[in-house]
Amino acid sequence: MDKQLLKAAYSPQDFRENAHQLVDILADHLTKTINGTSSKVINWEVPSEEYKFWNDFLLNGNPSDLNNEIIKRSIHLHHPNYMGHQISPVAPVTGLTSMLNAILNNGMGIYEMGMAPTAMERVVIEQLCKEIGYDKKANGFLTSGGTLANLTALLSARKKIAQNDIWEKGHSDKLAIMVSEEAHYCIDRAARIMGLGEKGIVKIPVDKNYALNTKLLEDAYNKTIYEGYEVIALVGSAPSTATGIYDDLDILGNFALKKGIWFHIDAAHGGGAIFSSKYKSLLKGMQKADSIVIDGHKMMMMPSITTALLFKEGIDSHNTFRQKADYLLQESMEEDWYNLAKRTFECTKYMMSLHWYTLLKIYGKDIFDEFVTTLYDLGQRFGKILEYDTNFELAVKPMSNILCFRFIEKDSDLPILNKINSGIRQKLLEEGEFYIVQTKIKGIIYLRATIMNPFTTEEHFLALLKRIRGMANPMIK
Ligand SMILES: Cc1ncc(COP(=O)(O)O)c(C=O)c1O
Numbered sequence: 001m002d003k004q005l006l007k008a009a010y011s012p013q014d015f016r017e018n019a020h021q022l023v024d025i026l027a028d029h030l031t032k033t034i035n036g037t038s039s040k041v042i043n044w045e046v047p048s049e050e051y052k053f054w055n056d057f058l059l060n061g062n063p064s065d066l067n068n069e070i071i072k073r074s075i076h077l078h079h080p081n082y083m084g085h086q087i088s089p090v091a092p093v094t095g096l097t098s099m100l101n102a103i104l105n106n107g108m109g110i111y112e113m114g115m116a117p118t119a120m121e122r123v124v125i126e127q128l129c130k131e132i133g134y135d136k137k138a139n140g141f142l143t144s145g146g147t148l149a150n151l152t153a154l155l156s157a158r159k160k161i162a163q164n165d166i167w168e169k170g171h172s173d174k175l176a177i178m179v180s181e182e183a184h185y186c187i188d189r190a191a192r193i194m195g196l197g198e199k200g201i202v203k204i205p206v207d208k209n210y211a212l213n214t215k216l217l218e219d220a221y222n223k224t225i226y227e228g229y230e231v232i233a234l235v236g237s238a239p240s241t242a243t244g245i246y247d248d249l250d251i252l253g254n255f256a257l258k259k260g261i262w263f264h265i266d267a268a269h270g271g272g273a274i275f276s277s278k279y280k281s282l283l284k285g286m287q288k289a290d291s292i293v294i295d296g297h298k299m300m301m302m303p304s305i306t307t308a309l310l311f312k313e314g315i316d317s318h319n320t321f322r323q324k325a326d327y328l329l330q331e332s333m334e335e336d337w338y339n340l341a342k343r344t345f346e347c348t349k350y351m352m353s354l355h356w357y358t359l360l361k362i363y364g365k366d367i368f369d370e371f372v373t374t375l376y377d378l379g380q381r382f383g384k385i386l387e388y389d390t391n392f393e394l395a396v397k398p399m400s401n402i403l404c405f406r407f408i409e410k411d412s413d414l415p416i417l418n419k420i421n422s423g424i425r426q427k428l429l430e431e432g433e434f435y436i437v438q439t440k441i442k443g444i445i446y447l448r449a450t451i452m453n454p455f456t457t458e459e460h461f462l463a464l465l466k467r468i469r470g471m472a473n474p475m476i477k
Pocket of ligand 1: 144147295
C-alpha cells in the first residue's frame with residue numbers, strides 16, 4: 001500500500017490552500033449576509049429533495065463546489081432578516097477558534113489532554129461566577145449544551161438534597177421538581193431521564209405575563225409533599241423559551257431557601273444579560289441559585305455547542321458523579337479542578353473555552369454587553385411597533401429579544417386566525433426572504449421572532465410586517 005490517500009488527507013500544503021480559499025468564501029458570505037444584500041435567509045427545500053441532492057452529489061458533484069453548496073443550502077444566521085431560533089450569528093473570530101480546536105483536537109477529559117483549554121476554562125468560569133455575584137466558593141465547567149447542563153444540574157440537586165443516596169443505591173423514591181409550565185422541554189425530559197415520572201414534574205402555571213406564578217408555589221409544594229413526594233428542586237427560567245419572559249428569580253430563590261431545596265436557573269438563553277448594565281436587573285436574585293446554566297451559542301456569539309454550568313457551592317460540581325460519599329473532603333476539589341471529566345457528562349469534549357477566552361481577550365467583556373443590550377433594545381423596539389399596529393397582537397409585552405405576535409383581523413375567529421398565522425409562517429419559510437418561527441400558547445398560534453442579529457434594524461421589522469400583511473390579506477375571505 002503506498003498510502004497515497006493518507007498522504008493527501010494529511011498534506012499541510014493542501015490544508016493551507018483549502019483553508020485560505022474557505023476563509024475567502026466565508027468572508028464573502030459574511031459580507032453579503034451581514035449587509036443583507038443576499039436576497040434570502042434560507043433557500044428552502046423539502047427534506048426528500050434535499051436528500052436526493054446530496055445523495056447525487058456524493059456520486060456526481062464537483063468537489064470544488066462542495067463548500068459553496070453547503071453554504072447555499074444552509075440557513076444564514078448573519079442575515080438581518082434571520083429572526084428565528086435562538087442560535088448566535090457567531091462572532092467570526094470563533095470560526096477561527098473552531099478551526100484551532102478541530103486541528104488540535106485535545107480531548108479535555110484529563111488535564112494533559114488539554115492543558116491550555118482546561119486552565120482557560122477555569123479562568124472563564126471564574127469570570128462568569130464573579131459577574132453573577134457568587135463568592136469564591138463558586139465553581140463550574142463548560143459542557144455540551146443547555147439540555148445536558150440542565151440534566152447535570154438536576155443530578156447535582158438530587159445528589160445533595162434527596163434523603164436517599166440514589167447514586168449508590170438506586171431508587172424507588174417519590175422525588176419531584178417544581179418548574180413553570182412554560183419552561184423549556186429539556187427540564188421535563190431531564191426529570192424523566194432521572195426516573196421522576198410524570199407526577200414528579202410539578203408544573204406551576206404562569207401568571208398573566210407568562211412568568212411562573214409565584215403565588216401558587218406554596219400550595220403546589222404542600223400538595224406535592226402531602227402526596228408523598230420529596231421535592232428536591234425548584235427551577236426558574238431566565239427567560240422561558242417560547243415567550244422570552246423571565247421568572248421572578250428573587251422570589252423563587254427565597255422560596256427554595258425557605259424549603260431547603262435546590263434552586264436551579266435555566267438561563268440558557270438570557271444568562272448573558274449578566275454582562276448588560278441595562279438588562280442585568282432581569283436576573284435579580286440569580287446569585288441565590290445553587291446552579292445556573294448559560295449557553296454560549298445563544299446570546300454570547302459562539303458556535304454550537306458550548307454551555308457554562310455554574311455552581312454556587314463549587315464542591316457540588318465535584319459530587320454529581322462521585323461514586324463514594326467522600327465529598328466532604330475539601331482538598332479533593334483543589335486536587336481535581338483540572339481533570340474535567342470527573343465533573344462532566346462527557347468523557348471527551350471539545351476545547352470550548354477557546355471561544356469564551358478569545359472573545360474576552362480580544363474584545364473584553366463589554367462585547368457581551370453590546371451584543372445582549374443591542375438585541376434586547378431591538379426586542380423592545382419591535383414590541384412597540386407591534387403594539388401600535390392594529391393588524392398585529394402581541395402575546396405579551398417583550399422582556400427580551402423574543403417576541404410572540406400574530407396577525408389579527410377583527411371579524412375572524414380563533415381557528416381561522418390560527419390557520420392564517422401558521423399559513424403565514426409556512427409561506428415565509430418557503431419564500432426564504434425572512435426567517436421566523438411559530439409557537440402555540442394556550443391554544444393560540446403565534447408567530448415568534450427572536451432578534452439574534454445586532455445588525456437587524458427597524459426597517460427590517462417594518463419590511464417583515466409588510467410582507468406578512470401581504471400574505472395574510474389573500475387568506476382572509
Ligand atoms: C431556556 C432554554 N433552556 C434550554 C435549552 C436547550 O439548550 P441546548 O439547545 O443548548 O441544548 C433551550 C434551547 O432553546 C432554551 O431556550
